[in-house]
Amino acid sequence: xxxxxxxxxxxxxxxxxxSAEMVHKALIQLERVTKTYDSGENxxxxxxxxxxxxxxGEFVSIIGPSGSGKSTLMHILGCLDSPSEGRYWLDGExxxxxxxxxxxxxxxxxxxxxxxxxxxxPRATVWKNVELPLLYAGIDGDxxxxxxxxxxxxxxxKNRAKHRPNELSGGQRQRVAIARALVNTPSLLLADxxxxxxxxxxxxxxxxxxxxxxxxxxxxILVTHDPGIAARTYRRVRIVDGLIDDGDxxx
Amino acid sequence: xxxxxxxxxxxxxxxxxxxxxxxQLFGIILGAGSIVATFSLSVAGKEASMKFYRLSGxxxxxxIGDKETGKxxxxxxxxxSKGLTYxxxxxxxxxxxxxxxVSPVSEQGMVVRYGTIEKSRSIMxxxxxxxxISFFKVEHGRFITDQDLTSAARVVVLGTTRAQxxxxxxxxxxxxMTINGSGYLVVGVMEEKYxxxxxxxxxxxxxxxxxxxxxxxxxxxxGQPLQQGKISFMHARMKDIDRHKxxxxxxxxxxxxxxxxxxxxxxxRVANLARNESENKMYDVTFMICGIISLLVGGIVIMNIQLAxxxxxxxxxxxxxxxxxxxxxxxxxxxxxxVIVSVLGGILGIFAGKFFTQGISMxxxxxxxxTPGVIMNALIFAAGTGLIFGMYPxxxxxxxxxxxxxRTE
Numbered sequence: 022x023x024x025x026x027x028x029x030x031x032x033x034x035x036x037x038x039x040s041a042e043m044v045h046k047a048l049i050q051l052e053r054v055t056k057t058y059d060s061g062e063n064x065x066x067x068x069x070x071x072x073x074x075x076x077x078g079e080f081v082s083i084i085g086p087s088g089s090g091k092s093t094l095m096h097i098l099g100c101l102d103s104p105s106e107g108r109y110w111l112d113g114e115x116x117x118x119x120x121x122x123x124x125x126x127x128x129x130x131x132x133x134x135x136x137x138x139x140x141x142x143p144r145a146t147v148w149k150n151v152e153l154p155l156l157y158a159g160i161d162g163d164x165x166x167x168x169x170x171x172x173x174x175x176x177x178x179k180n181r182a183k184h185r186p187n188e189l190s191g192g193q194r195q196r197v198a199i200a201r202a203l204v205n206t207p208s209l210l211l212a213d214x215x216x217x218x219x220x221x222x223x224x225x226x227x228x229x230x231x232x233x234x235x236x237x238x239x240x241x242i243l244v245t246h247d248p249g250i251a252a253r254t255y256r257r258v259r260i261v262d263g264l265i266d267d268g269d270x271x272x
Numbered sequence: 273x274x275x276x277x278x279x280x281x282x283x284x285x286x287x288x289x290x291x292x293x294x295x296q297l298f299g300i301i302l303g304a305g306s307i308v309a310t311f312s313l314s315v316a317g318k319e320a321s322m323k324f325y326r327l328s329g330x331x332x333x334x335x336i337g338d339k340e341t342g343k344x345x346x347x348x349x350x351x352x353s354k355g356l357t358y359x360x361x362x363x364x365x366x367x368x369x370x371x372x373x374v375s376p377v378s379e380q381g382m383v384v385r386y387g388t389i390e391k392s393r394s395i396m397x398x399x400x401x402x403x404x405i406s407f408f409k410v411e412h413g414r415f416i417t418d419q420d421l422t423s424a425a426r427v428v429v430l431g432t433t434r435a436q437x438x439x440x441x442x443x444x445x446x447x448x449m450t451i452n453g454s455g456y457l458v459v460g461v462m463e464e465k466y467x468x469x470x471x472x473x474x475x476x477x478x479x480x481x482x483x484x485x486x487x488x489x490x491x492x493x494x495g496q497p498l499q500q501g502k503i504s505f506m507h508a509r510m511k512d513i514d515r516h517k518x519x520x521x522x523x524x525x526x527x528x529x530x531x532x533x534x535x536x537x538x539x540x541r542v543a544n545l546a547r548n549e550s551e552n553k554m555y556d557v558t559f560m561i562c563g564i565i566s567l568l569v570g571g572i573v574i575m576n577i578q579l580a581x582x583x584x585x586x587x588x589x590x591x592x593x594x595x596x597x598x599x600x601x602x603x604x605x606x607x608x609x610x611v612i613v614s615v616l617g618g619i620l621g622i623f624a625g626k627f628f629t630q631g632i633s634m635x636x637x638x639x640x641x642x643t644p645g646v647i648m649n650a651l652i653f654a655a656g657t658g659l660i661f662g663m664y665p666x667x668x669x670x671x672x673x674x675x676x677x678x679r680t681e
Contacts, residue, residue, distance in 0.1 A: 101594060101674050122598050129596020140591040140678065144288055154595040156277055201595065 049075040054107035067093040069263035080235035082251040083244045085260035095244045099211045100124045112208045133202025135212035139194045141186040148182040154205045172200040192223035210241045278608040299570020300617025301624050304650040308625025310559035316641040327467045329406040331541045337505040339537040358501040370519035373509040375401040386438040386449040395483050397490030405507045413445040413460030424488040429460040433480040516542040571661035578665035590677025603670035610662025618654025
């Protein structure tokens with residue numbers, strides 16, 4: 022019997038578990054990640070098996086048509102959702118099987134979110150909005166205030182700290198949201214269509230801000246459908262039908 | 273830290289949604305208010321009736337009086353019954369182990385005169401035991417003594433109203449007044465008894481209208497031998513109020529042996545008090561149920577409005593979760609808001625309760641006391657309502673899926 026049919030060889034066809042060194046080195050390591058919604062007869066497979074590695078300091082865009090699964094990927098990367106199958110290491114931690122409480126801690130300490138619709142608390146001041154992640158981290162008032170002010174300074178809105186979100190322009194609101202995402206010095210900044218609700222000039226300013234952050238070694242993943250924005254990131258990951266389209270990754 | 277922040281947030285929320293908070297508050301205010309009213313009226317009522325009992329002769333007192341045998345009878349003993357006599361009092365005093373004082377009283381209308389004032393008044397023939405058994409002391413001079421009793425002395429002690437009536441501003445002690453044609457030396461004037469349930473009428477004014485002479489004097493005047501002397505009623509004091517049933521039974525046993533027929537009746541004030549208390553308890557329970565129903569309604573309003581505001585704030589909760597709030601933190605934050613509203617309602621409810629209490633107190637002329645205990649009760653009930661009814665909205669919020677929450681428009 023030829024060696025090809027040996028059981029050991031079948032096993033060898035599967036990917037080996039990542040070495041400790043790999044896990045440690047990469048900030049993000051996804052392996053055969055799938056996500057199936059509504060398991061049963063109407064099951065929809067949003068992600069069909071994603072392998073993805075992102076190192077520290079990378080500025081990556083995730084692109085793809087709507088319904089491609091990029092939002093689902095974004096949610097899993099952001100620890101808002103767990104994969105159905107596969108493994109996900111974030112900053113050395115295996116987060117795929119974590120409980121809701123542990124995921125909340127990961128979001129609180131390692132992640133910063135920027136949303137298309139800003140999602141600021143309308144009744145809280147800019148300052149309070151930026152403080153929010155630190156509040157849930159249990160950091161006390163004076164330090165919270167100090168760090169929130171520093172984060173606002175980084176996005177150029179220190180002088181707006183005491184305003185409420187509805188007193189700010191769209192671009193300013195998104196900057197506040199970025200300050201909030203940065204306040205806990207996250208390992209990873211995740212932005213979901215951050216310019217989707219902004220005019221072109223303002224959107225351009227926001228992307229410039231991301232570029233500055235990336236230049237300072239902040240790891241950023243940016244979900245967008247705008248090829249012009251994607252072109253400004255260091256690396257593009259195209260999702261089609263729940264899989265990474267490798268052809269586009271190294272254009 | 274988070275709790276403090278949640279409290280600040282909660283207060284801001286109340287400010288921002290004043291209208292709907294007002295609705296939430298209303299039920300709690302009414303509930304806490306009626307609890308305050310119930311407790312304060314009931315506490316005050318109990319205190320007042322205890323005080324009344326104490327001032328009018330203590331709860332250790334047993335009253336023993338005549339009773340019609342009721343049916344037309346040919347029974348020799350019943351026909352021979354002449355009711356309570358002085359010797360019954362002596363028998364009880366000697367034999368009853370549960371009793372330490374006996375005070376027989378013989379009451380009779382007589383013509384009383386001093387100077388130009390002449391009135392027909394009720395006179396009480398008493399023994400020295402009357403004063404301690406009734407918690408009723410002499411203010412000026414002295415009360416009837418054992419010596420007065422043995423010598424059947426013609427001495428008289430006046431209640432304040434009577435002293436005033438016959439002597440005006442004069443000091444009656446040492447003066448002589450005429451009772452049924454004979455001269456009596458005034459040896460004492462009683463203290464004034466005063467107690468009011470409504471701050472208006474003296475509920476003990478009847479006690480100030482007595483005129484006392486030694487019971488032996490009264491019987492000698494009537495030409496009765498003392499031992500067979502008819503008495504109107506007697507008081508007996510029990511040693512231990514916890515054994516009031518035994519004391520009553522013992523007296524009844526002695527009297528039945530003396531009379532051979534049940535021509536007497538015996539009431540203990542402890543039993544009276546217990547009866548009153550069980551009546552009061554019914555009012556308490558009724559009021560209490562009203563209060564609890566109001567709180568339930570308030571709780572349901574809180575729950576409803578928390579749920580409505582929860583729907584309004586799904587995105588906000590989603591955002592909080594996205595930045596790392598754990599389900600537990602969200603749960604406590606939402607619950608804190610409910611509790612703040614209900615405690616605020618409780619505080620306002622105390623003022624409402626004060627208002628209710630004064631209203632009821634004025635209408636019914638019942639006294640009311642708002643004690644710290646009453647206030648604590650109202651606050652605890654109110655906070656409990658917020659806690660219980662805030663639970664469901666808080667659990668829902670804590671279980672919210674952040675992705676769906678952020679997708680909500």
